[in-house]
Amino acid sequence: MNVVTRHRRLDAIWASERGFRGWFSTVNHTDLGRMFLVTSFFFFIIGGILAMLIRAQLATPDSAFAGPDIYNQIFTMHGTIMMFLFAIPAFEGLAIYLLPKILGTRDLAFPRLTAYGYWCYVFGGSMLLVAMLLGIAPDSGWFMYTPLSNAIYSPGINTDFWLIGITFVEISAIAAAAEICVSILKFRAPGMTLAKMPIFAWYALVTALMILTGFPPLILGSILLEVERAFGFPFFQVELGGDSLLWQHLFWLFGHPEVYIIFLPAAGIVSTVLPVMCRTTLIGYGWIVAAIVALAFLSFGLWVHHMFTTGIPHMGLAFFSAASTLVAVPTAVQLFAWIGTMWKGRPELHLPMLHIMGFFATFVIGGLTGVMVAMVPFNWQVHDTAFITAHLHYVLFGGFVFPVFAGIYYWLPHVSGRKRFFRLGEFAFWLIFVGFHVTFFAMHWVGLLGQRRRIDTYTPEDGWTLINLISSVGSFVLSIGIAMVLLDVILHVLSSRKIRRNPWQAGTLDWAMMTPPPSYNFASLPHVDSRHPLADNPALPVRLAQGHGYLGTPRADWRETLMVDAATGRPEAHVIYPANTRLPILMSAVTGIFFLGLLLKTYWMVPIGMVGVAGLALRWVWMLGRRDDLGAQHVGQGVILPHASATDRSPGWWGSLFLMFANATLFGCLLFGFAFLWTVAPGWPPLVRFEPSFIELGVGVAAALGTALALRVAMAAVRNARATLPALGIALTGAVVFGACCAVMLWRAPPPVDHAYAATLFVLGSYGLFHAVLIVLMTGHLIARVWQGYTSPARRSEFAVVSLWGDYVAVIGSLVLLVGHLSGLSL
C-alpha cells in the first residue's frame, strides 16, 4: 500500500462529515480542539468588550455611563466569562488539539466525551450570554458571596443564571480533565515512558488532576446555594445554623487552585516553545516536573489568603501566609530554568518568543506583588482595592494571555499549514504590551490611594481622576492590539503561502505530520525512545506515512489505536474508537433541559431531563458492545494485543477512576462542610436531631457492602465463563435495599428548611440515593448485556467498570449512613 492510498483509506475512516453538518457529529479531537479554541476566543472578545465598558465607566469621576445595576452585571460577567468561558476552555481546547499529536497517537481516550463536553460548554455559555442580552445577568460579583447572593438580597433570576450556567459549563471541565488524565497515562505512542513524555503533557496532566480536585468544591457550593435559593435550605444563613463563611471556604478552595489551573498550561506552552526558540532543550526536566507537582499540592493549601480579612485567628493566617509565599519557590524554579535554557541556547526573537518576553516582564511583577499580598498586614490594607485588581491581571494576563499568544503564533502554522504573510503581529504585540502595563501599573497606585474594587463611580475629591484616565487610555491601546492579533490570525488563515513541514525545527511529535494535520494524525504510530523523537530522526514523518510504525494497515472501518502501560509505555491493548455520531450534542441538549428546568423553576422538566440523560447514557455505552469475540490483533512490529474489552482495565475503567476521584472530592467537601458548620458556625447544635436507627444503619451498610461483593463475584464469574446472573441479581437487590435505607433517612430526617443540620443531612441522603440509582442502572445494563449475549471472557471489561463503581458506592454509602445516623446521637 503506498502513502497516498493509505492516506485515502485512513481519511475515509477518520474524517468528520463534510461541511457544517460535520460540526454537530464530529468526535475528532482536531476538530473539537479547534472548535473549543475558537469558541473560547469568542468569549474572550465578549469579556474584553465588557472590560472596555468598565474602563469607560471609570475613566472619569461621577460617570453617568452606566448605573450601578448595569455596572454590577458588567464586572460580574467580565470576571465570570474570562475565568470560566475563556481561560479554562482555552486550555481544554489546546490540550484536546495538541495532546494526541504530541503524544504520538490518533485521538483522545473518549472521543464522544470530548464532543459532549464541548456542547455542554456552548449551551451553558449561551445561557449566560442570553442573561446578559436580556439585562438579567448575575450581578453579585464573580465570587458570589452569600448572603449578598441569596434569595433575600438577590431575589431575581440573575444569580441563578450564574449558579446553573456555570455548573453546566463545569461538566465540560470535569469531562475534559478526566479524559486528559486517561489520554496522557494510557494513550501514548508505544515506548514513551513517563520520563520521555514531552513536558507539555506533564503540565496538562497536573492541570487536569487539579481540575478534578479544584472544581468539585465550586460545584458543591453552587448546588448548595441554588438549593438554598430555590427551596430555602439554610446552608449559608446564620440564623438557621448556616454560615456565610462556608461559601467562602468552598469558593476559594476552588478559586485559588483555579489560578494555577490557568497558569500551568500557559507555563507548559512556555516550556515547550521557549527551548525551540533558543535552538536547544529545556534544562532541569525532572526539576520542572517536581516543581509542577509541588505547585499543585501547595495551591490547595492557600485558599485562605483570600480570606485574611474575615477575622480568622492570626496563627491560622500565619500558616496560610507561609504557604502562599512558599508557592513562589516552584514558580521561581521554572522561571530560572527558562532563563537558564535561554543562556544554554541561542535565543531568536521570533514572534512567539516576543510574547514569551512579554510574559516574563509581566508575570514576574505579578509574582512579586503576589508575595506582597501574601503578607497578612499588607493584605489587610490592599484587600478588595484596585491593587488586587492590578495584581491579578499581571498574574492572569501575564501568566496566561501572553503565553497563549505565544502558543497561537507557534502552532498557527500547524493548524493552517500556512506561513505568516502580513507582519501585523509584531506591531500588535507592542500595542498589547504597552497598553497592558499602562492600564494596570497605574492601578496598583490608585489601589494604594484607597480606590476599592467594584465601585461604579468616584468623585473628583477622591483624587483618583488622572490615574483612572491614564488606565482607561491604556486599556483602549491594549484592545486595539488584541483586535490586531485577531485580524492577523484571520489574514493568516486567508493568505496562501504553504509552509514546509516543521517550520520551527521542533523535536516533538506534533510536527511529525502533515500540516494542516490529517484526521487520523499519524498513518502509523511511532515507537518513541527519547524526549525529542523528531530531532533524533528527521525522517520519522516519512517513515510513519509509509506505514513503518504500529497500526500501519487500515482494517475494516476501524478507528484503531493502542493503549499502553501508564509508566513504561509498553503496548497493552488494542482499542477501536466509536465513529462520528450526533449522540453527544443530543445528550448535552437533554442535559440542558435538566438545567433549564432548574433555572426557570419549571420543575416538571427536571425529571424529564434526568430520565433522558440516563437513557442516552445507556445507549452511549450500549453502542460499544459486540456480539462476537474479536480475538487478539496484530498491531504491527510483530506485536499481538488483546482488544481492550478483554481486559479488566479498559479505557472506561480508567475514565471511571478519574471521575470517581472528582466525585470523592465533592463528597469530601460535603463532609468538610458538615464538620465546618457543626464546629464553627454559630447556632449549633440544632434543636431537633435525626433519630438514629441501628437497624436501618446495619441493613444499609450491609446492603452497600454486599452489592460491591456481589459485583466482584460477577466479575470473577465472567472472566471464568461462569454464570453471572445470580451475582448480578444479588447486586441489584443490594443496591435497591441500600437506596431504600437512604430514602428512609431522607423521609425521617427533620424538615431541611428548619436548620442547616437537617439540610446537610438531606444532601447527604440524596447523594447516597443518587448513587444507589446509578448502581441499579449499571447492574441493569450488565444484566441486559448478559441476556442479549454481549458478554464473554473476551468481552468482560464492563464488569470491572461496574465493580469499581460498586466499590466506590460501598465506601461512600457506608459513610453517608454512618454520618447520618451517628449525627443523631446526643452524647
Add this chain to the structure above:
Amino acid sequence: MAPRGVILATTLLALNGCDGATSTLQTAGPAARVIADLWWAMLVGAVLIFMLVMALVVLAFVRRSPDVAADERGQVRVWIIALGLAFPMVVLAVLLGFGLVIGERLLPRDDVTVVQVSAQGQRWVWTFSYADAPGRVTEDILHIPAGQPVDVSITTADVIHSFWVPRLAGKLDAIPGRSNVLRIEADAPGDYQGLSAEFSGENYADFGFTVRAHDAAGWADFIAGETE
C-alpha cells in the same frame, strides 16, 4: 492654620491629583504606618529582584561568551538549585518572619486603656455605639479619642461588609453571626475617611463613614453627651 492656607493647600493637593483622604500611604496612625513601611521595604526589594531577572533575560540575548556551566549538572546547580530554590527561600523566609512579627503587633491585646466601640454595617449605613457612653448611638460618624488605642467590634445586620479607615489601619470584615475586633488608633485629632470595603450591591460606591478623633477634652465632652 488660617482658612486661606487650608484652601490653598487643598487646592494644590486636588490639582496634584491626590488629596490623600483615603491613601494607605499618608498614614495617621501606628498600624497604617507600620504597614506603609512594610510596603516601601517590599517595593524596594521587588524592584531589585525584577531588575535582576530582567538583566538575566537581556544578557541571554546579548552575551557572546559560551555559558558558564556547559554541562547539564552545572546548569541545574546554577539556575535551579541556587537561583530557583535557595534564592527565593532566603528572601521569603526573611519577609515572612518580618510580616508575622508585624501582624502579631497589630492584633488587639487586652489592655485596660483601650476604648471599646461597636460598628454595625447595614446596607448602606454604619451605626456606631460606645462602651463608655451606653445608649449613645451615632450614624456614619465614629467618634474616638486621639492618641489612644480603640478596639472596634465589627458586626453586620445583613450582608458582608468591611470596616476600613485607610489612613489608620487595615480592614476587617463584618460577617453575619460573628463579631470581629479591629484595633485602630489616630495620632492626632481630626476627621479620617472610612470606607466599606466589601461589595454590597447597589449603593456600594458611596458606602463610607467618617472617623472623628477628638482631643482629650473633646472626647470627654462627647462621652458626656455634649457633642453632636
